[in-house]
Amino acid sequence: MVITYRYKFGKSMSIENLERRRFDTLVIGAGGGGLRAALQLAEADTHVAVVSKVFPTRSHTVAAQGGMNAALANVLPDNWHWHMYDTIKGSDYLGDQDAIEYMCRSAAHLVYELEHQGVPFSRMDSGKIYQRPFGGQSQNFGGEQAARTCAAADRTGHAILHTLYQQNIRAKTHFFDEYFAIDLIKDKDGFILGALVLEIETGEPLLIEAKTTLLATGGAGQLFRTNTNAHINTGDGLAMALRSGIPLQDMEFFQFHPTGLAGKGMLITEGARGEGGYLVNKDGERFMERYAPHAKDLASRDVVSRAIAIEVREGRGCGPNADHVMLKLDHLGRDVLYKRLPGICDLSKTFMHIDPAEESIPVFPTAHYTMGGIPTNRYGQVVVPVDQGEESIPGLYAVGECACVSVHGANRLGGNSLLDIVVFGRAAGNDIKKYLKENRHHRQIDEESVEQALVHLNRWDESDGNGSETVYGLRAELQKTMEDYCSVFRTEEILQQGLEKVLELEKRMNNVRITDHSKVFNTARIEAMELENLVDLAVATVKSALERKESRGAHSRMDYPDRDDVSWLKHSLYYKEGHRMDYKPVTLKPISVDSFPPKPRVY
Ligand SMILES: Cc1cc2nc3c(=O)[nH]c(=O)nc-3n(C[C@H](O)[C@H](O)[C@H](O)COP(=O)(O)OP(=O)(O)OC[C@H]3O[C@@H](n4cnc5c(N)ncnc54)[C@H](O)[C@@H]3O)c2cc1C
Numbered sequence: 001m002v003i004t005y006r007y008k009f010g011k012s013m014s015i016e017n018l019e020r021r022r023f024d025t026l027v028i029g030a031g032g033g034g035l036r037a038a039l040q041l042a043e044a045d046t047h048v049a050v051v052s053k054v055f056p057t058r059s060h061t062v063a064a065q066g067g068m069n070a071a072l073a074n075v076l077p078d079n080w081h082w083h084m085y086d087t088i089k090g091s092d093y094l095g096d097q098d099a100i101e102y103m104c105r106s107a108a109h110l111v112y113e114l115e116h117q118g119v120p121f122s123r124m125d126s127g128k129i130y131q132r133p134f135g136g137q138s139q140n141f142g143g144e145q146a147a148r149t150c151a152a153a154d155r156t157g158h159a160i161l162h163t164l165y166q167q168n169i170r171a172k173t174h175f176f177d178e179y180f181a182i183d184l185i186k187d188k189d190g191f192i193l194g195a196l197v198l199e200i201e202t203g204e205p206l207l208i209e210a211k212t213t214l215l216a217t218g219g220a221g222q223l224f225r226t227n228t229n230a231h232i233n234t235g236d237g238l239a240m241a242l243r244s245g246i247p248l249q250d251m252e253f254f255q256f257h258p259t260g261l262a263g264k265g266m267l268i269t270e271g272a273r274g275e276g277g278y279l280v281n282k283d284g285e286r287f288m289e290r291y292a293p294h295a296k297d298l299a300s301r302d303v304v305s306r307a308i309a310i311e312v313r314e315g316r317g318c319g320p321n322a323d324h325v326m327l328k329l330d331h332l333g334r335d336v337l338y339k340r341l342p343g344i345c346d347l348s349k350t351f352m353h354i355d356p357a358e359e360s361i362p363v364f365p366t367a368h369y370t371m372g373g374i375p376t377n378r379y380g381q382v383v384v385p386v387d388q389g390e391e392s393i394p395g396l397y398a399v400g401e402c403a404c405v406s407v408h409g410a411n412r413l414g415g416n417s418l419l420d421i422v423v424f425g426r427a428a429g430n431d432i433k434k435y436l437k438e439n440r441h442h443r444q445i446d447e448e449s450v451e452q453a454l455v456h457l458n459r460w461d462e463s464d465g466n467g468s469e470t471v472y473g474l475r476a477e478l479q480k481t482m483e484d485y486c487s488v489f490r491t492e493e494i495l496q497q498g499l500e501k502v503l504e505l506e507k508r509m510n511n512v513r514i515t516d517h518s519k520v521f522n523t524a525r526i527e528a529m530e531l532e533n534l535v536d537l538a539v540a541t542v543k544s545a546l547e548r549k550e551s552r553g554a555h556s557r558m559d560y561p562d563r564d565d566v567s568w569l570k571h572s573l574y575y576k577e578g579h580r581m582d583y584k585p586v587t588l589k590p591i592s593v594d595s596f597p598p599k600p601r602v603y
Pocket of ligand 1: 028029030031032033034051052053054058060061062063064065066067068070156180181182216217218219228229230232233235236237244267270362368369399400401402403414415416418419421524
């Protein structure tokens, strides 16, 4: 078939003229996950390309504030095995224990590696890396609070991302900056062989063929109206996987961070409570003492978010609308605040006109982190269920927030995501090197799959100005729907209504009008494709939440308030086709130590 595709404002081109480039590995996403993998490959002289829809150092990793966990024991006694226990308990026992052991054991090595690559970690007087206490951390398997989070003030992600970018430039990684990935390309045997991407500035498509493809496209916080995420966090990689028939795992688990700026969403790092800040309600009561007598304000994020929501619901909220609580930091003193939390001080002055050294900050839970994602094993390979167990999809890898390894299970601990992205970025890089040794030649791509991707692109041609819906309007409605129907507390009835609403929005996507008033850039078309991705993920999230009839970690069902290990100690898998659900067992067996069997989770 000869297909023509419209690539910009009605201009057409035929498939024979489609520009093609070849690499050993295509990395989609230039956050910490993608860059750590690319570095591993470029240093081994692999021909690696990184595609990013924004300039690499604008990826959301840059916004990570509080730090990265590793049991260095610089401030208090610590041990990777305690870190492993805390992570499993934090995950409400849904995390896979082999992957968690691997991550916690590798952590110290990776922090020292980053230190030597140039990350300017904060220091103690002794010169050792400074570590702050974070939520859900304990010594000795549930004992006293630990201090495990290595920080570069409250700009840790910024330091890590810039360092990794510079290391990649040194190692000669090839960057395609401001290119938007649309769809994965396959061959007839189901090997993934690259992707169709769009150069945002010119609107011209480019086919990048590769022996291996790594998805590192980050999370989907833009599903919710009030969130801590960047505008670009639309879960594109997850939706690309869904469209190629790959299921998404554990999508019902979305983390709400307890301390977003009330009404605005910007994040106030957990490090603020780590440094000694605490939450109060309208009576000035330190209410976390009632919900988590032992860990108090440093209980797991799901626990603190629920406590705040209950305080507000029961009428103990602050402000004229009694719709938030206060984070008290002034008792820490100006010196500590401006040394350890300079970014937080800036943020709260800029957006709230509040100096935290003098007044408390209004906060409320806000959508933060996508625990679910593309199912992978601890080598970063994408794995799907087959008749007898699991099988990896040849040539396809995923790491970082778009992947579900699963080390975070039903609830991620603060400081574990920066760790996740470097640990599994490196692991995937290593496995790709092995794969490339065994698969030396480029395979023949299936031109039909290229055509399919081009047809998909044609769907979002700017010259089509006839629909009655706008991208902006639908995106706002989608985010509001998710906030109203799939938030901190959930019930069958609310989720059912939510599902109907998102399916209705899916239909209304057919009626979208795309007009690029600037007539210069492709922003309208890109935003339409991002919205299309968000809609698919909204359906995945609400459907998975509706089906899980228990409360576990971040998924809190008022109609099923207890965790049910008999029926629900399993990962969910959602398929786009027919909105079908499937399930697979949790790996309870670690690599070298004894398993931590599920027990009641109290903080
Ligand atoms: C405000 C904030 C603070 C945080 N603080 C911490 C913390 O202190 N500690 C911690 O452990 N975790 C923290 N997290 C979580 C952590 O930062 C993220 O989970 C992690 O950085 C994600 O990294 P990533 O590499 O997976 O993706 P990202 O850094 O989000 O990068 C995604 C990349 O994919 C690219 N991309 C996406 N879609 C496409 C497409 N269609 N085509 C081309 N490119 C595409 C983007 O351009 C980008 O380069 C925080 C998160 C937020 C939002």
